[in-house]
Amino acid sequence: MRPKAELHLHIEGTLEPELVVELARRNRVDLPSFDPEVIRARYSFTDLRSFLDVYYENLAVLRTEADFYDLATAYLRRAAGQGVRHAEIFFDPQAHLSRGVPLEVVFGGLSEAVRDGEVPAALILCFLRDRGAEEAEEVLRAALPYRDLFIGVGLDSAEVGYPPSLFRRVFDIAASEGLRRVAHAGEEGGPDYVWEALDILRVERVDHGIRAMEDPRLVARLRDERIPLTVCPLSNVRLRAVPSLRDHILPAMLDEGLVVTVNSDDPAYFGGYVEDNYEALRRELGMTEEQLDRIARNSFEAAFVRGTESGGGA
Ligand code: HPA
Ligand code: ZN
Numbered sequence: 001m002r003p004k005a006e007l008h009l010h011i012e013g014t015l016e017p018e019l020v021v022e023l024a025r026r027n028r029v030d031l032p033s034f035d036p037e038v039i040r041a042r043y044s045f046t047d048l049r050s051f052l053d054v055y056y057e058n059l060a061v062l063r064t065e066a067d068f069y070d071l072a073t074a075y076l077r078r079a080a081g082q083g084v085r086h087a088e089i090f091f092d093p094q095a096h097l098s099r100g101v102p103l104e105v106v107f108g109g110l111s112e113a114v115r116d117g118e119v120p121a122a123l124i125l126c127f128l129r130d131r132g133a134e135e136a137e138e139v140l141r142a143a144l145p146y147r148d149l150f151i152g153v154g155l156d157s158a159e160v161g162y163p164p165s166l167f168r169r170v171f172d173i174a175a176s177e178g179l180r181r182v183a184h185a186g187e188e189g190g191p192d193y194v195w196e197a198l199d200i201l202r203v204e205r206v207d208h209g210i211r212a213m214e215d216p217r218l219v220a221r222l223r224d225e226r227i228p229l230t231v232c233p234l235s236n237v238r239l240r241a242v243p244s245l246r247d248h249i250l251p252a253m254l255d256e257g258l259v260v261t262v263n264s265d266d267p268a269y270f271g272g273y274v275e276d277n278y279e280a281l282r283r284e285l286g287m288t289e290e291q292l293d294r295i296a297r298n299s300f301e302a303a304f305v306r307g308t309e310s311g312g313g314a
Contacts, residue, residue, distance in 0.1 A: 003083055004085065004275075005300050006079060006084045006087045007205065007303060008090070008232055009267070012059055012092055012266075013055065013265060013267065014071065014074065014267055014268050017036035017037070019070070020036070020058050023063075029060055029063075043269055045239055047188070047239060048188055049158055051238070051269065052157060055266065063105075065109040065112075067109065068105065068110050069112050072117065073113045076118050076121060079273070079274070082273045082275035083274075084119050084274060086121070086300070086305065086307045087120075087122075088122050088305065089123055090124050091110055093106055093125060094136075107143075107149050110123060110149075122150070123149060123150040123151065124151060125140070126153070127155050129157050129166070133166045133169065136170045137170045140153065151305065152180030153182075154184070155182075155185075156184045159188045163189070164196040164201050164203075171201040171202065175202060180204055181203045183203045183206065185207065186212045187236075187241055188241060190214065191215035194211070194212045205227065205302060206222070206228070208230070208232065209229035210231060213252065219256050223257045226259050228259040228260075228301070229258055229259065229261065230261050232277070233250060233262060234270045234272045237270075238270045245285060246284055248281075250262075251287060254291060261295060261302050262277050278295070
């Protein structure tokens with residue numbers, strides 16, 4: 001299996017139904033069903049919003065430091081089995097703070113799992129864009145005492161109606177703290193959201209970014225500046241950002257010379273971990289080994305942290 005880095009992965013999106021049930025029992029959280037197959041059967045989404053509703057609902061079972069530790073440990077074990085040599089992992093503190101789970105619990109569990117994990121990894125703190133810029137700034141300030149435990153900030157959740165420009169100030173503060181910057185843009189939102197992420201938030205990678213392909217000037221900018229895009233093919237199909245894998249624009253992005261990477265996004269919900277995404281591209285799109293090698297090389301180039309096991313960006 002080819003070595004790769006995974007750069008677009010929400011730790012909350014690795015919560016498998018079996019772990020939902022285990023944690024619900026441990027924490028005495030009531031669930032509509034304790035059958036993992038019944039929980040899994042609910043995962044038929046029509047768009048980003050309908051996915052996010054289920055995703056946030058399942059988070060009710062995550063309560064203690066041990067829960068966050070177990071969640072991230074399980075992901076890192078699976079990632080090792082998928083050829084991942086380095087992972088940069090998103091987490092959504094607001095999705096836990098809003099349920100009364102303190103930041104120290106989230107940081108404690110996740111950072112210990114990263115320290116002990118089977119794959120070298122780093123954490124990226126994401127702001128939930130639909131909760132607004134003011135709250136994002138409060139969260140960043142509250143997280144600064146844990147500054148050593150995360151390498152950057154990102155922007156996720158419902159995209160349309162929450163343009164990157166709203167978050168200029170909080171990204172400026174992050175930059176002044178030496179934090180790396182990424183944002184989801186161009187998944188459901190248009191190329192204008194990608195422009196704003198680059199020009200206003202000064203992001204160093206674009207998460208998804210598939211709709212950038214609608215704007216040739218933007219494609220040229222991304223190519224010339226070698227700004228990586230973290231594309232998530234199975235996610236795009238499940239959230240209907242593309243009609244089917246065969247219609248995915250990823251091969252054209254590669255042909256344009258973009259620094260495209262392939263990632264799993266929320267693998268517990270979208271039917272596969274990162275190697276499963278590579279495999280689906282091979283099977284459904286007929287992508288060649290040479291193309292997939294290039295994508296894997298891109299993933300090391302696009303990583304913020306260069307580990308020795310990654311071949312130092314080779
Ligand atoms: N897009 C936006 N927000 C998210 C996603 C996604 O794919 N996954 C988890 N939060
Ligand atoms: Zn995502």
